Amino acid sequence: MAHQITSASNPQIKLLKSLHLKKARAETGLFLAEGARLAVEAADLGVWPEMLVFSPAALARDQVRALIAQAEARRVRVIETNETILAQISKRDNPQTVIGAYKQQLSSLDALDGATIVALEGIRDPGNLGTILRTADSTGAGGVVLIGDSCDPFSVEAVRASMGSLFATKLARASFEELMRYKTARGAEMFGLSLKGAAQDGEAPPPAKAIVLMGNEQSGLPEHMEAACDTLVKLPMRGRADSLNLAVATAVMLYDLWRRRGYDGAKD
DSSP states (O other): OOEEOOOTTSHHHHHHHHTTSHHHHHHHOEEEEEOHHHHHHHHHTTOOOSEEEEOGGGGGSHHHHHHHHHHHHTTOEEEEOOHHHHHHHHTOSSOOSEEEEEEOOOOOGGGOOSSEEEEEESOOOHHHHHHHHHHHHHTTOSOEEEESSOOOTTSHHHHHHHTTHHHHSOEEEEOHHHHHHHHHHHTOEEEEEEEEEEOOOTTSOOOSSEEEEEOBTTTBSOHHHHHHOSEEEOOOOOSSOOOOOHHHHHHHHHHHHHHHTTSTTOOO
16 A cells, blocks of 8 residues: 655655755665656566656556555555655746656666667766666667766756666676776777767768767867777767767767668567
8 A cells, every 4th residue: 555645844755856956866775756657667678666656646647556556565665745745855836746766777788788878978968868878778778887977867957858768778787997898898980079070970880889978068078089089980060060979979979870780679
């Protein structure tokens, strides 16, 4: 049976509200993910929350009722509350009717596989990170690696931007030296985006294994990382703009590699 809690001072509600803070996420190992659709998709992948909070309005949907029943069967702490409390947890005036608190999970670098992986050096914007996770998922990339000091992939902003792909895409942290060892062991070719590069040959056959290395939003790739790349790529520009948003530029790189593989594995 779901627990009914409508007090903002309840310890469990206070814990959920605290997960907007990086310190609380670090201390608890938990993060917030909002929305019934996201919770259902996570459950389909075998990922269940530690705590699931919902409003009575959510029970109008058969899918949510089934989700709650399955969560209770797995001993998830299920809490029924009101929209006011959900708004306080999500810090939104129009909150989702279902919010979950999930365990943070990182993969080892060696667990990442696939024709292409993405490595992000010093990414600062959680919206960009979440969008890149979503794009990596969409293109079937083998995972995303965070190099150096980056924003928190489990922040509310990053999770929202990933649209559930955080659960479907392997995520690792590594040093650049570890990435280079991985590159050598896999026989991968590394593509770095740089103003020093040249436009890609759109008809050239792609490598069997590729690493797409993207730099910080402000400063781009450090020189030693550029020097370690097999190919430096410069995206051609035609209009007044002289650069692209990091997430957009990453999407261009990933889709170009996938296109040259004939969109292998694309859904009908």
